[in-house]
Amino acid sequence: MARINANYLKLKAGYLFPEISRRVSAFAKAHPERQIIRLGIGDVTKPLVPAVLDAFHQGVDDLASSDRFHGYGPEQGYDWLIQTIIDKAYKPLGVELDVSEMFISDGSKCDSANILDIFALDNVVAIGDPVYPVYNDTNVMIGRTGACDARGYYEGIVYMPCTEENGFLPAFPEQKVDIIYLCFPNNPTGAVATREQLKGWVDYALANDAVIFFDAAYEAFITEPGIPHSIYEIEGAKRCAIELRSFSKTAGFTGVRCGLTVVPQELKASDGQGGQVALNALWNRRQSTKFNGVSYPVQRAAAAVYSATGWAQVQQVIDFYMENARIIREGLQAAGIRCYGGVNAPYIWLKTPAGLSSWDFFDRLLDQCSVVGTPGSGFGPSGEGYFRLSAFGERANVEQAVERIRNGWGQ
Amino acid sequence: MARINANYLKLKAGYLFPEISRRVSAFAKAHPERQIIRLGIGDVTKPLVPAVLDAFHQGVDDLASSDRFHGYGPEQGYDWLIQTIIDKAYKPLGVELDVSEMFISDGSKCDSANILDIFALDNVVAIGDPVYPVYNDTNVMIGRTGACDARGYYEGIVYMPCTEENGFLPAFPEQKVDIIYLCFPNNPTGAVATREQLKGWVDYALANDAVIFFDAAYEAFITEPGIPHSIYEIEGAKRCAIELRSFSKTAGFTGVRCGLTVVPQELKASDGQGGQVALNALWNRRQSTKFNGVSYPVQRAAAAVYSATGWAQVQQVIDFYMENARIIREGLQAAGIRCYGGVNAPYIWLKTPAGLSSWDFFDRLLDQCSVVGTPGSGFGPSGEGYFRLSAFGERANVEQAVERIRNGWGQ
Structure with missing residues (x-):
């Protein structure tokens, strides 16, 4: 019989993003009234620029x-x-x-x-x-x-x-x-x-x-x-x-x-x-x-x-995302959460407060703030106790997510 | 030192299409007055359909x-x-x-x-x-x-x-x-x-x-x-x-x-x-x-x-290519060349006349008819003594290529 590449069987079954989807779906079903803001997957949200x-x-x-x-x-x-x-x-x-x-x-x-x-x-x-x-x-x-x-x-x-x-x-x-x-x-x-x-x-x-x-x-x-x-x-x-x-x-x-x-x-x-x-x-x-x-x-x-026009337009979009990053970073800091990144990258990497595990913080953030991010442990063992928020998103959503986190986690 | 995948070194260096290009370029340089018709590479020539x-x-x-x-x-x-x-x-x-x-x-x-x-x-x-x-x-x-x-x-x-x-x-x-x-x-x-x-x-x-x-x-x-x-x-x-x-x-x-x-x-x-x-x-x-x-x-x-429109339009293009195939196939047969394919495929696979090798036929066809095709031996040892013509191309070119072959090889 033809034989598979058995190396594939060594891969861990549960991949990060499907598990996130599963938990978010369950939460949404249990709380249909809550407006969920997703700052999880690193996908862009702005249209292509005109040029x-x-x-x-x-x-x-x-x-x-x-x-x-x-x-x-x-x-x-x-x-x-x-x-x-x-x-x-x-x-x-x-x-x-x-x-x-x-x-x-x-x-x-x-x-x-x-x-x-x-x-x-x-x-x-x-x-x-x-x-x-x-x-x-x-x-x-x-x-x-x-x-x-x-x-x-x-x-x-x-x-x-x-x-x-x-x-x-x-x-x-x-x-x-x-x-x-x-x-x-x-x-x-x-x-x-x-x-x-x-x-x-x-x-x-x-x-x-x-x-x-x-x-x-x-x-x-x-x-x-x-x-x-x-x-x-x-x-x-x-x-x-x-x-x-x-x-x-x-x-x-x-x-x-x-x-x-x-x-x-x-x-x-x-x-x-x-x-x-x-x-x-x-x-x-x-x-x-x-x-x-x-x-x-x-x-x-x-x-x-x-092109000159294209680059200027693209740069505006990047500036927009990086302003999102600044809002998230400063909002988290104001809430007493230690965080990194967000200055030269569209990702904010935060230390989970109170020693929470990455997934516990995921669940708490979803439950208390209806905000979705990515557990750091999904990126490897040394990501445990960290959490990734992405700066891609609409401004109003980003601002509201930050406000919810400040209210949920601020001193 | 990092090591390469040495299996790549087993590959034969000379790939088929670069060698064809080389010979065609040399021919074109030596005979700038000749109009070369390419029925070699299997690339389409018609624009996308409107739908x-x-x-x-x-x-x-x-x-x-x-x-x-x-x-x-x-x-x-x-x-x-x-x-x-x-x-x-x-x-x-x-x-x-x-x-x-x-x-x-x-x-x-x-x-x-x-x-x-x-x-x-x-x-x-x-x-x-x-x-x-x-x-x-x-x-x-x-x-x-x-x-x-x-x-x-x-x-x-x-x-x-x-x-x-x-x-x-x-x-x-x-x-x-x-x-x-x-x-x-x-x-x-x-x-x-x-x-x-x-x-x-x-x-x-x-x-x-x-x-x-x-x-x-x-x-x-x-x-x-x-x-x-x-x-x-x-x-x-x-x-x-x-x-x-x-x-x-x-x-x-x-x-x-x-x-x-x-x-x-x-x-x-x-x-x-x-x-x-x-x-x-x-x-x-x-x-x-x-x-x-x-x-x-x-x-x-x-x-x-x-879509209904899209499929009808695409079918017209395929019919066009298959009419090219018919013209090539029948033209070759009229020139006394044994050929296959061209009925359910856009390729005509011909037996080189006079026992010529695939590359000898390539050179003769280029020299006598200014027509470019693909030597069968480039597709494997059992392709030796065969030659591929493609039905992708403009009608006038296909007709002229066939006429040249009939004049060059006909009885």
Whole structure:
């Protein structure tokens, strides 16, 4: 009989967001009169901006005409989109990239999962804790781990705790690792790495011949000057880092689907036979064989994000979400709740009051304030005792949620 | 040092289409006065139909409004699209499917590659020869094979020759296999399986506990009554087959990107421990973790393919391509060239005249007729001595290509 990939059976059954849905549904049923405000899942709520919509429509119109029809495009993405991103998003940071080094995809989630394809299974992988669950689960699914222990740690993965004590910036792994996932601004903690901190990681990776997967999906939310937006702002990073970016949060593309991955030509890994191979060529082969490029009108829409008008409009939306973040952060602080993030990221990571567990706080917040957030323990064991609120939402809802929390939890 | 997936190094370097491009470029440079007609790559040439364009625009417009904005959608695709496909494309065949059994994706190429994720590496895989190269290469990349031999066969894969002698319908493998790729209507040969022939494969798979990957990307091009459009028209297929479909050729979506995969709830495979696992649950977990759904406006556009107006318009385009196919097929026959396909598929598979090799015929056709096609040997060793012409193209070009071939090769 055909046999399944039994690594899938190691995955814990209960995923975070279905459990949240279940509890919210039960609450809503029991309390039909209560107006529930959701600050849980990190999905955008604002419409696409006009410049992007115009370009999207134009892209569709092109497909109406024999002369401007676009069939199969390059699996790597169209040069005009890649060059635009390089010129508008990387050159201003002092980062030079060649068109061949960037690959347009249908989203960072896919890329962060698929990038594992080009690495040997015996690489040792380090991930943060708490962490975006996809990093963890895809390593389990591909067969890099043993079973899950009682804490929720899979055998074979090196977990890097990110806690209040270390400012949510993990220490370097004590054992030898080959692949390191970093996400700044971080989901879920909202933490960022300074230039010096990021340089520490690049130097560490170079010294240890490790590859960094740098997830910069939230870089557009950085408001403080001096915080790196790209790992390639750090000297030497092109020799050790792959960077992922996304249009999802930057430009409201969660339902449109577009992201990108940078694999510098200088970046090499061992072939296991004493030679070295450029990862760019491998990723190119992977994408050419297993992917067929991003929808043409979507690429047109993505390029418009970087027009002068588009960027100004997108920036207004980001400013709006970051004002939400400020309202949530300051409201929580006024209620005596310690919180982090929300300055360079659309997430507020709060320490649950009174030593409550993440899920107990979830239940109390839902019961007392009718506000839904995300239990920190759902992102990993070190997230226990923390809670994530998202700054995506309508202003009136955000303000009301904060008021309810101040009334529910304030001194 | 981090180590690469060294299985990638087993892949043959020279891919078919880059080599075609190279030869065509060289020819065009040497003969700038010659007008080259391309009937090579299987990409559509007609614009999207009006009903699909309208829905596509409406989908984009939804993203302009707070009320109708769509962020993250279900990774599996929207129910309204899935239900539409079930009602319009499967029910008329007598095939009942549940919404949970269909997964919308960004294309059949991705699905036919990604489906390998949920199977153990030690499954023995059988593929046709000639074949769509993705089936072969993705098995190499994932590590299921040894090296490539002088003929072009990878150690560990069971190849099923499809030749003139067996009517391009492979014999059942003589050794035990666990996974069988079937593609009808076939790319590249254009062959179809009758109900009896397909029943033979389903019975074989059930008797041998094998899983069939049934690629039906070209089912919309079937013109002869009685030829199955879906493997689920065959009794028992839900217990042994996964079916892939695509909007690429059906509705001109090669640049739009949408496909689907059906994984019936009844379909199970071994967990290697004496138990059985539903493949539907595994694929659902795979897609939920590694994929984020198809662009919302694209799904709106795809649903419009199945509106009464949309389907009539799409059918006109298919009829146009199939008239091209008839012109090519009859033209070649009049020139004394034996050819196959082109009746239920947009590909004509011809036997090279005078015993020429596929590449020699490519060069002669380019040199004498300025017509570009695809050498059969590029699809596998048993494609040697064959050649693929595609029916996608403008009518005037197709007619002129045929006239040139008749003058160049006719008796």
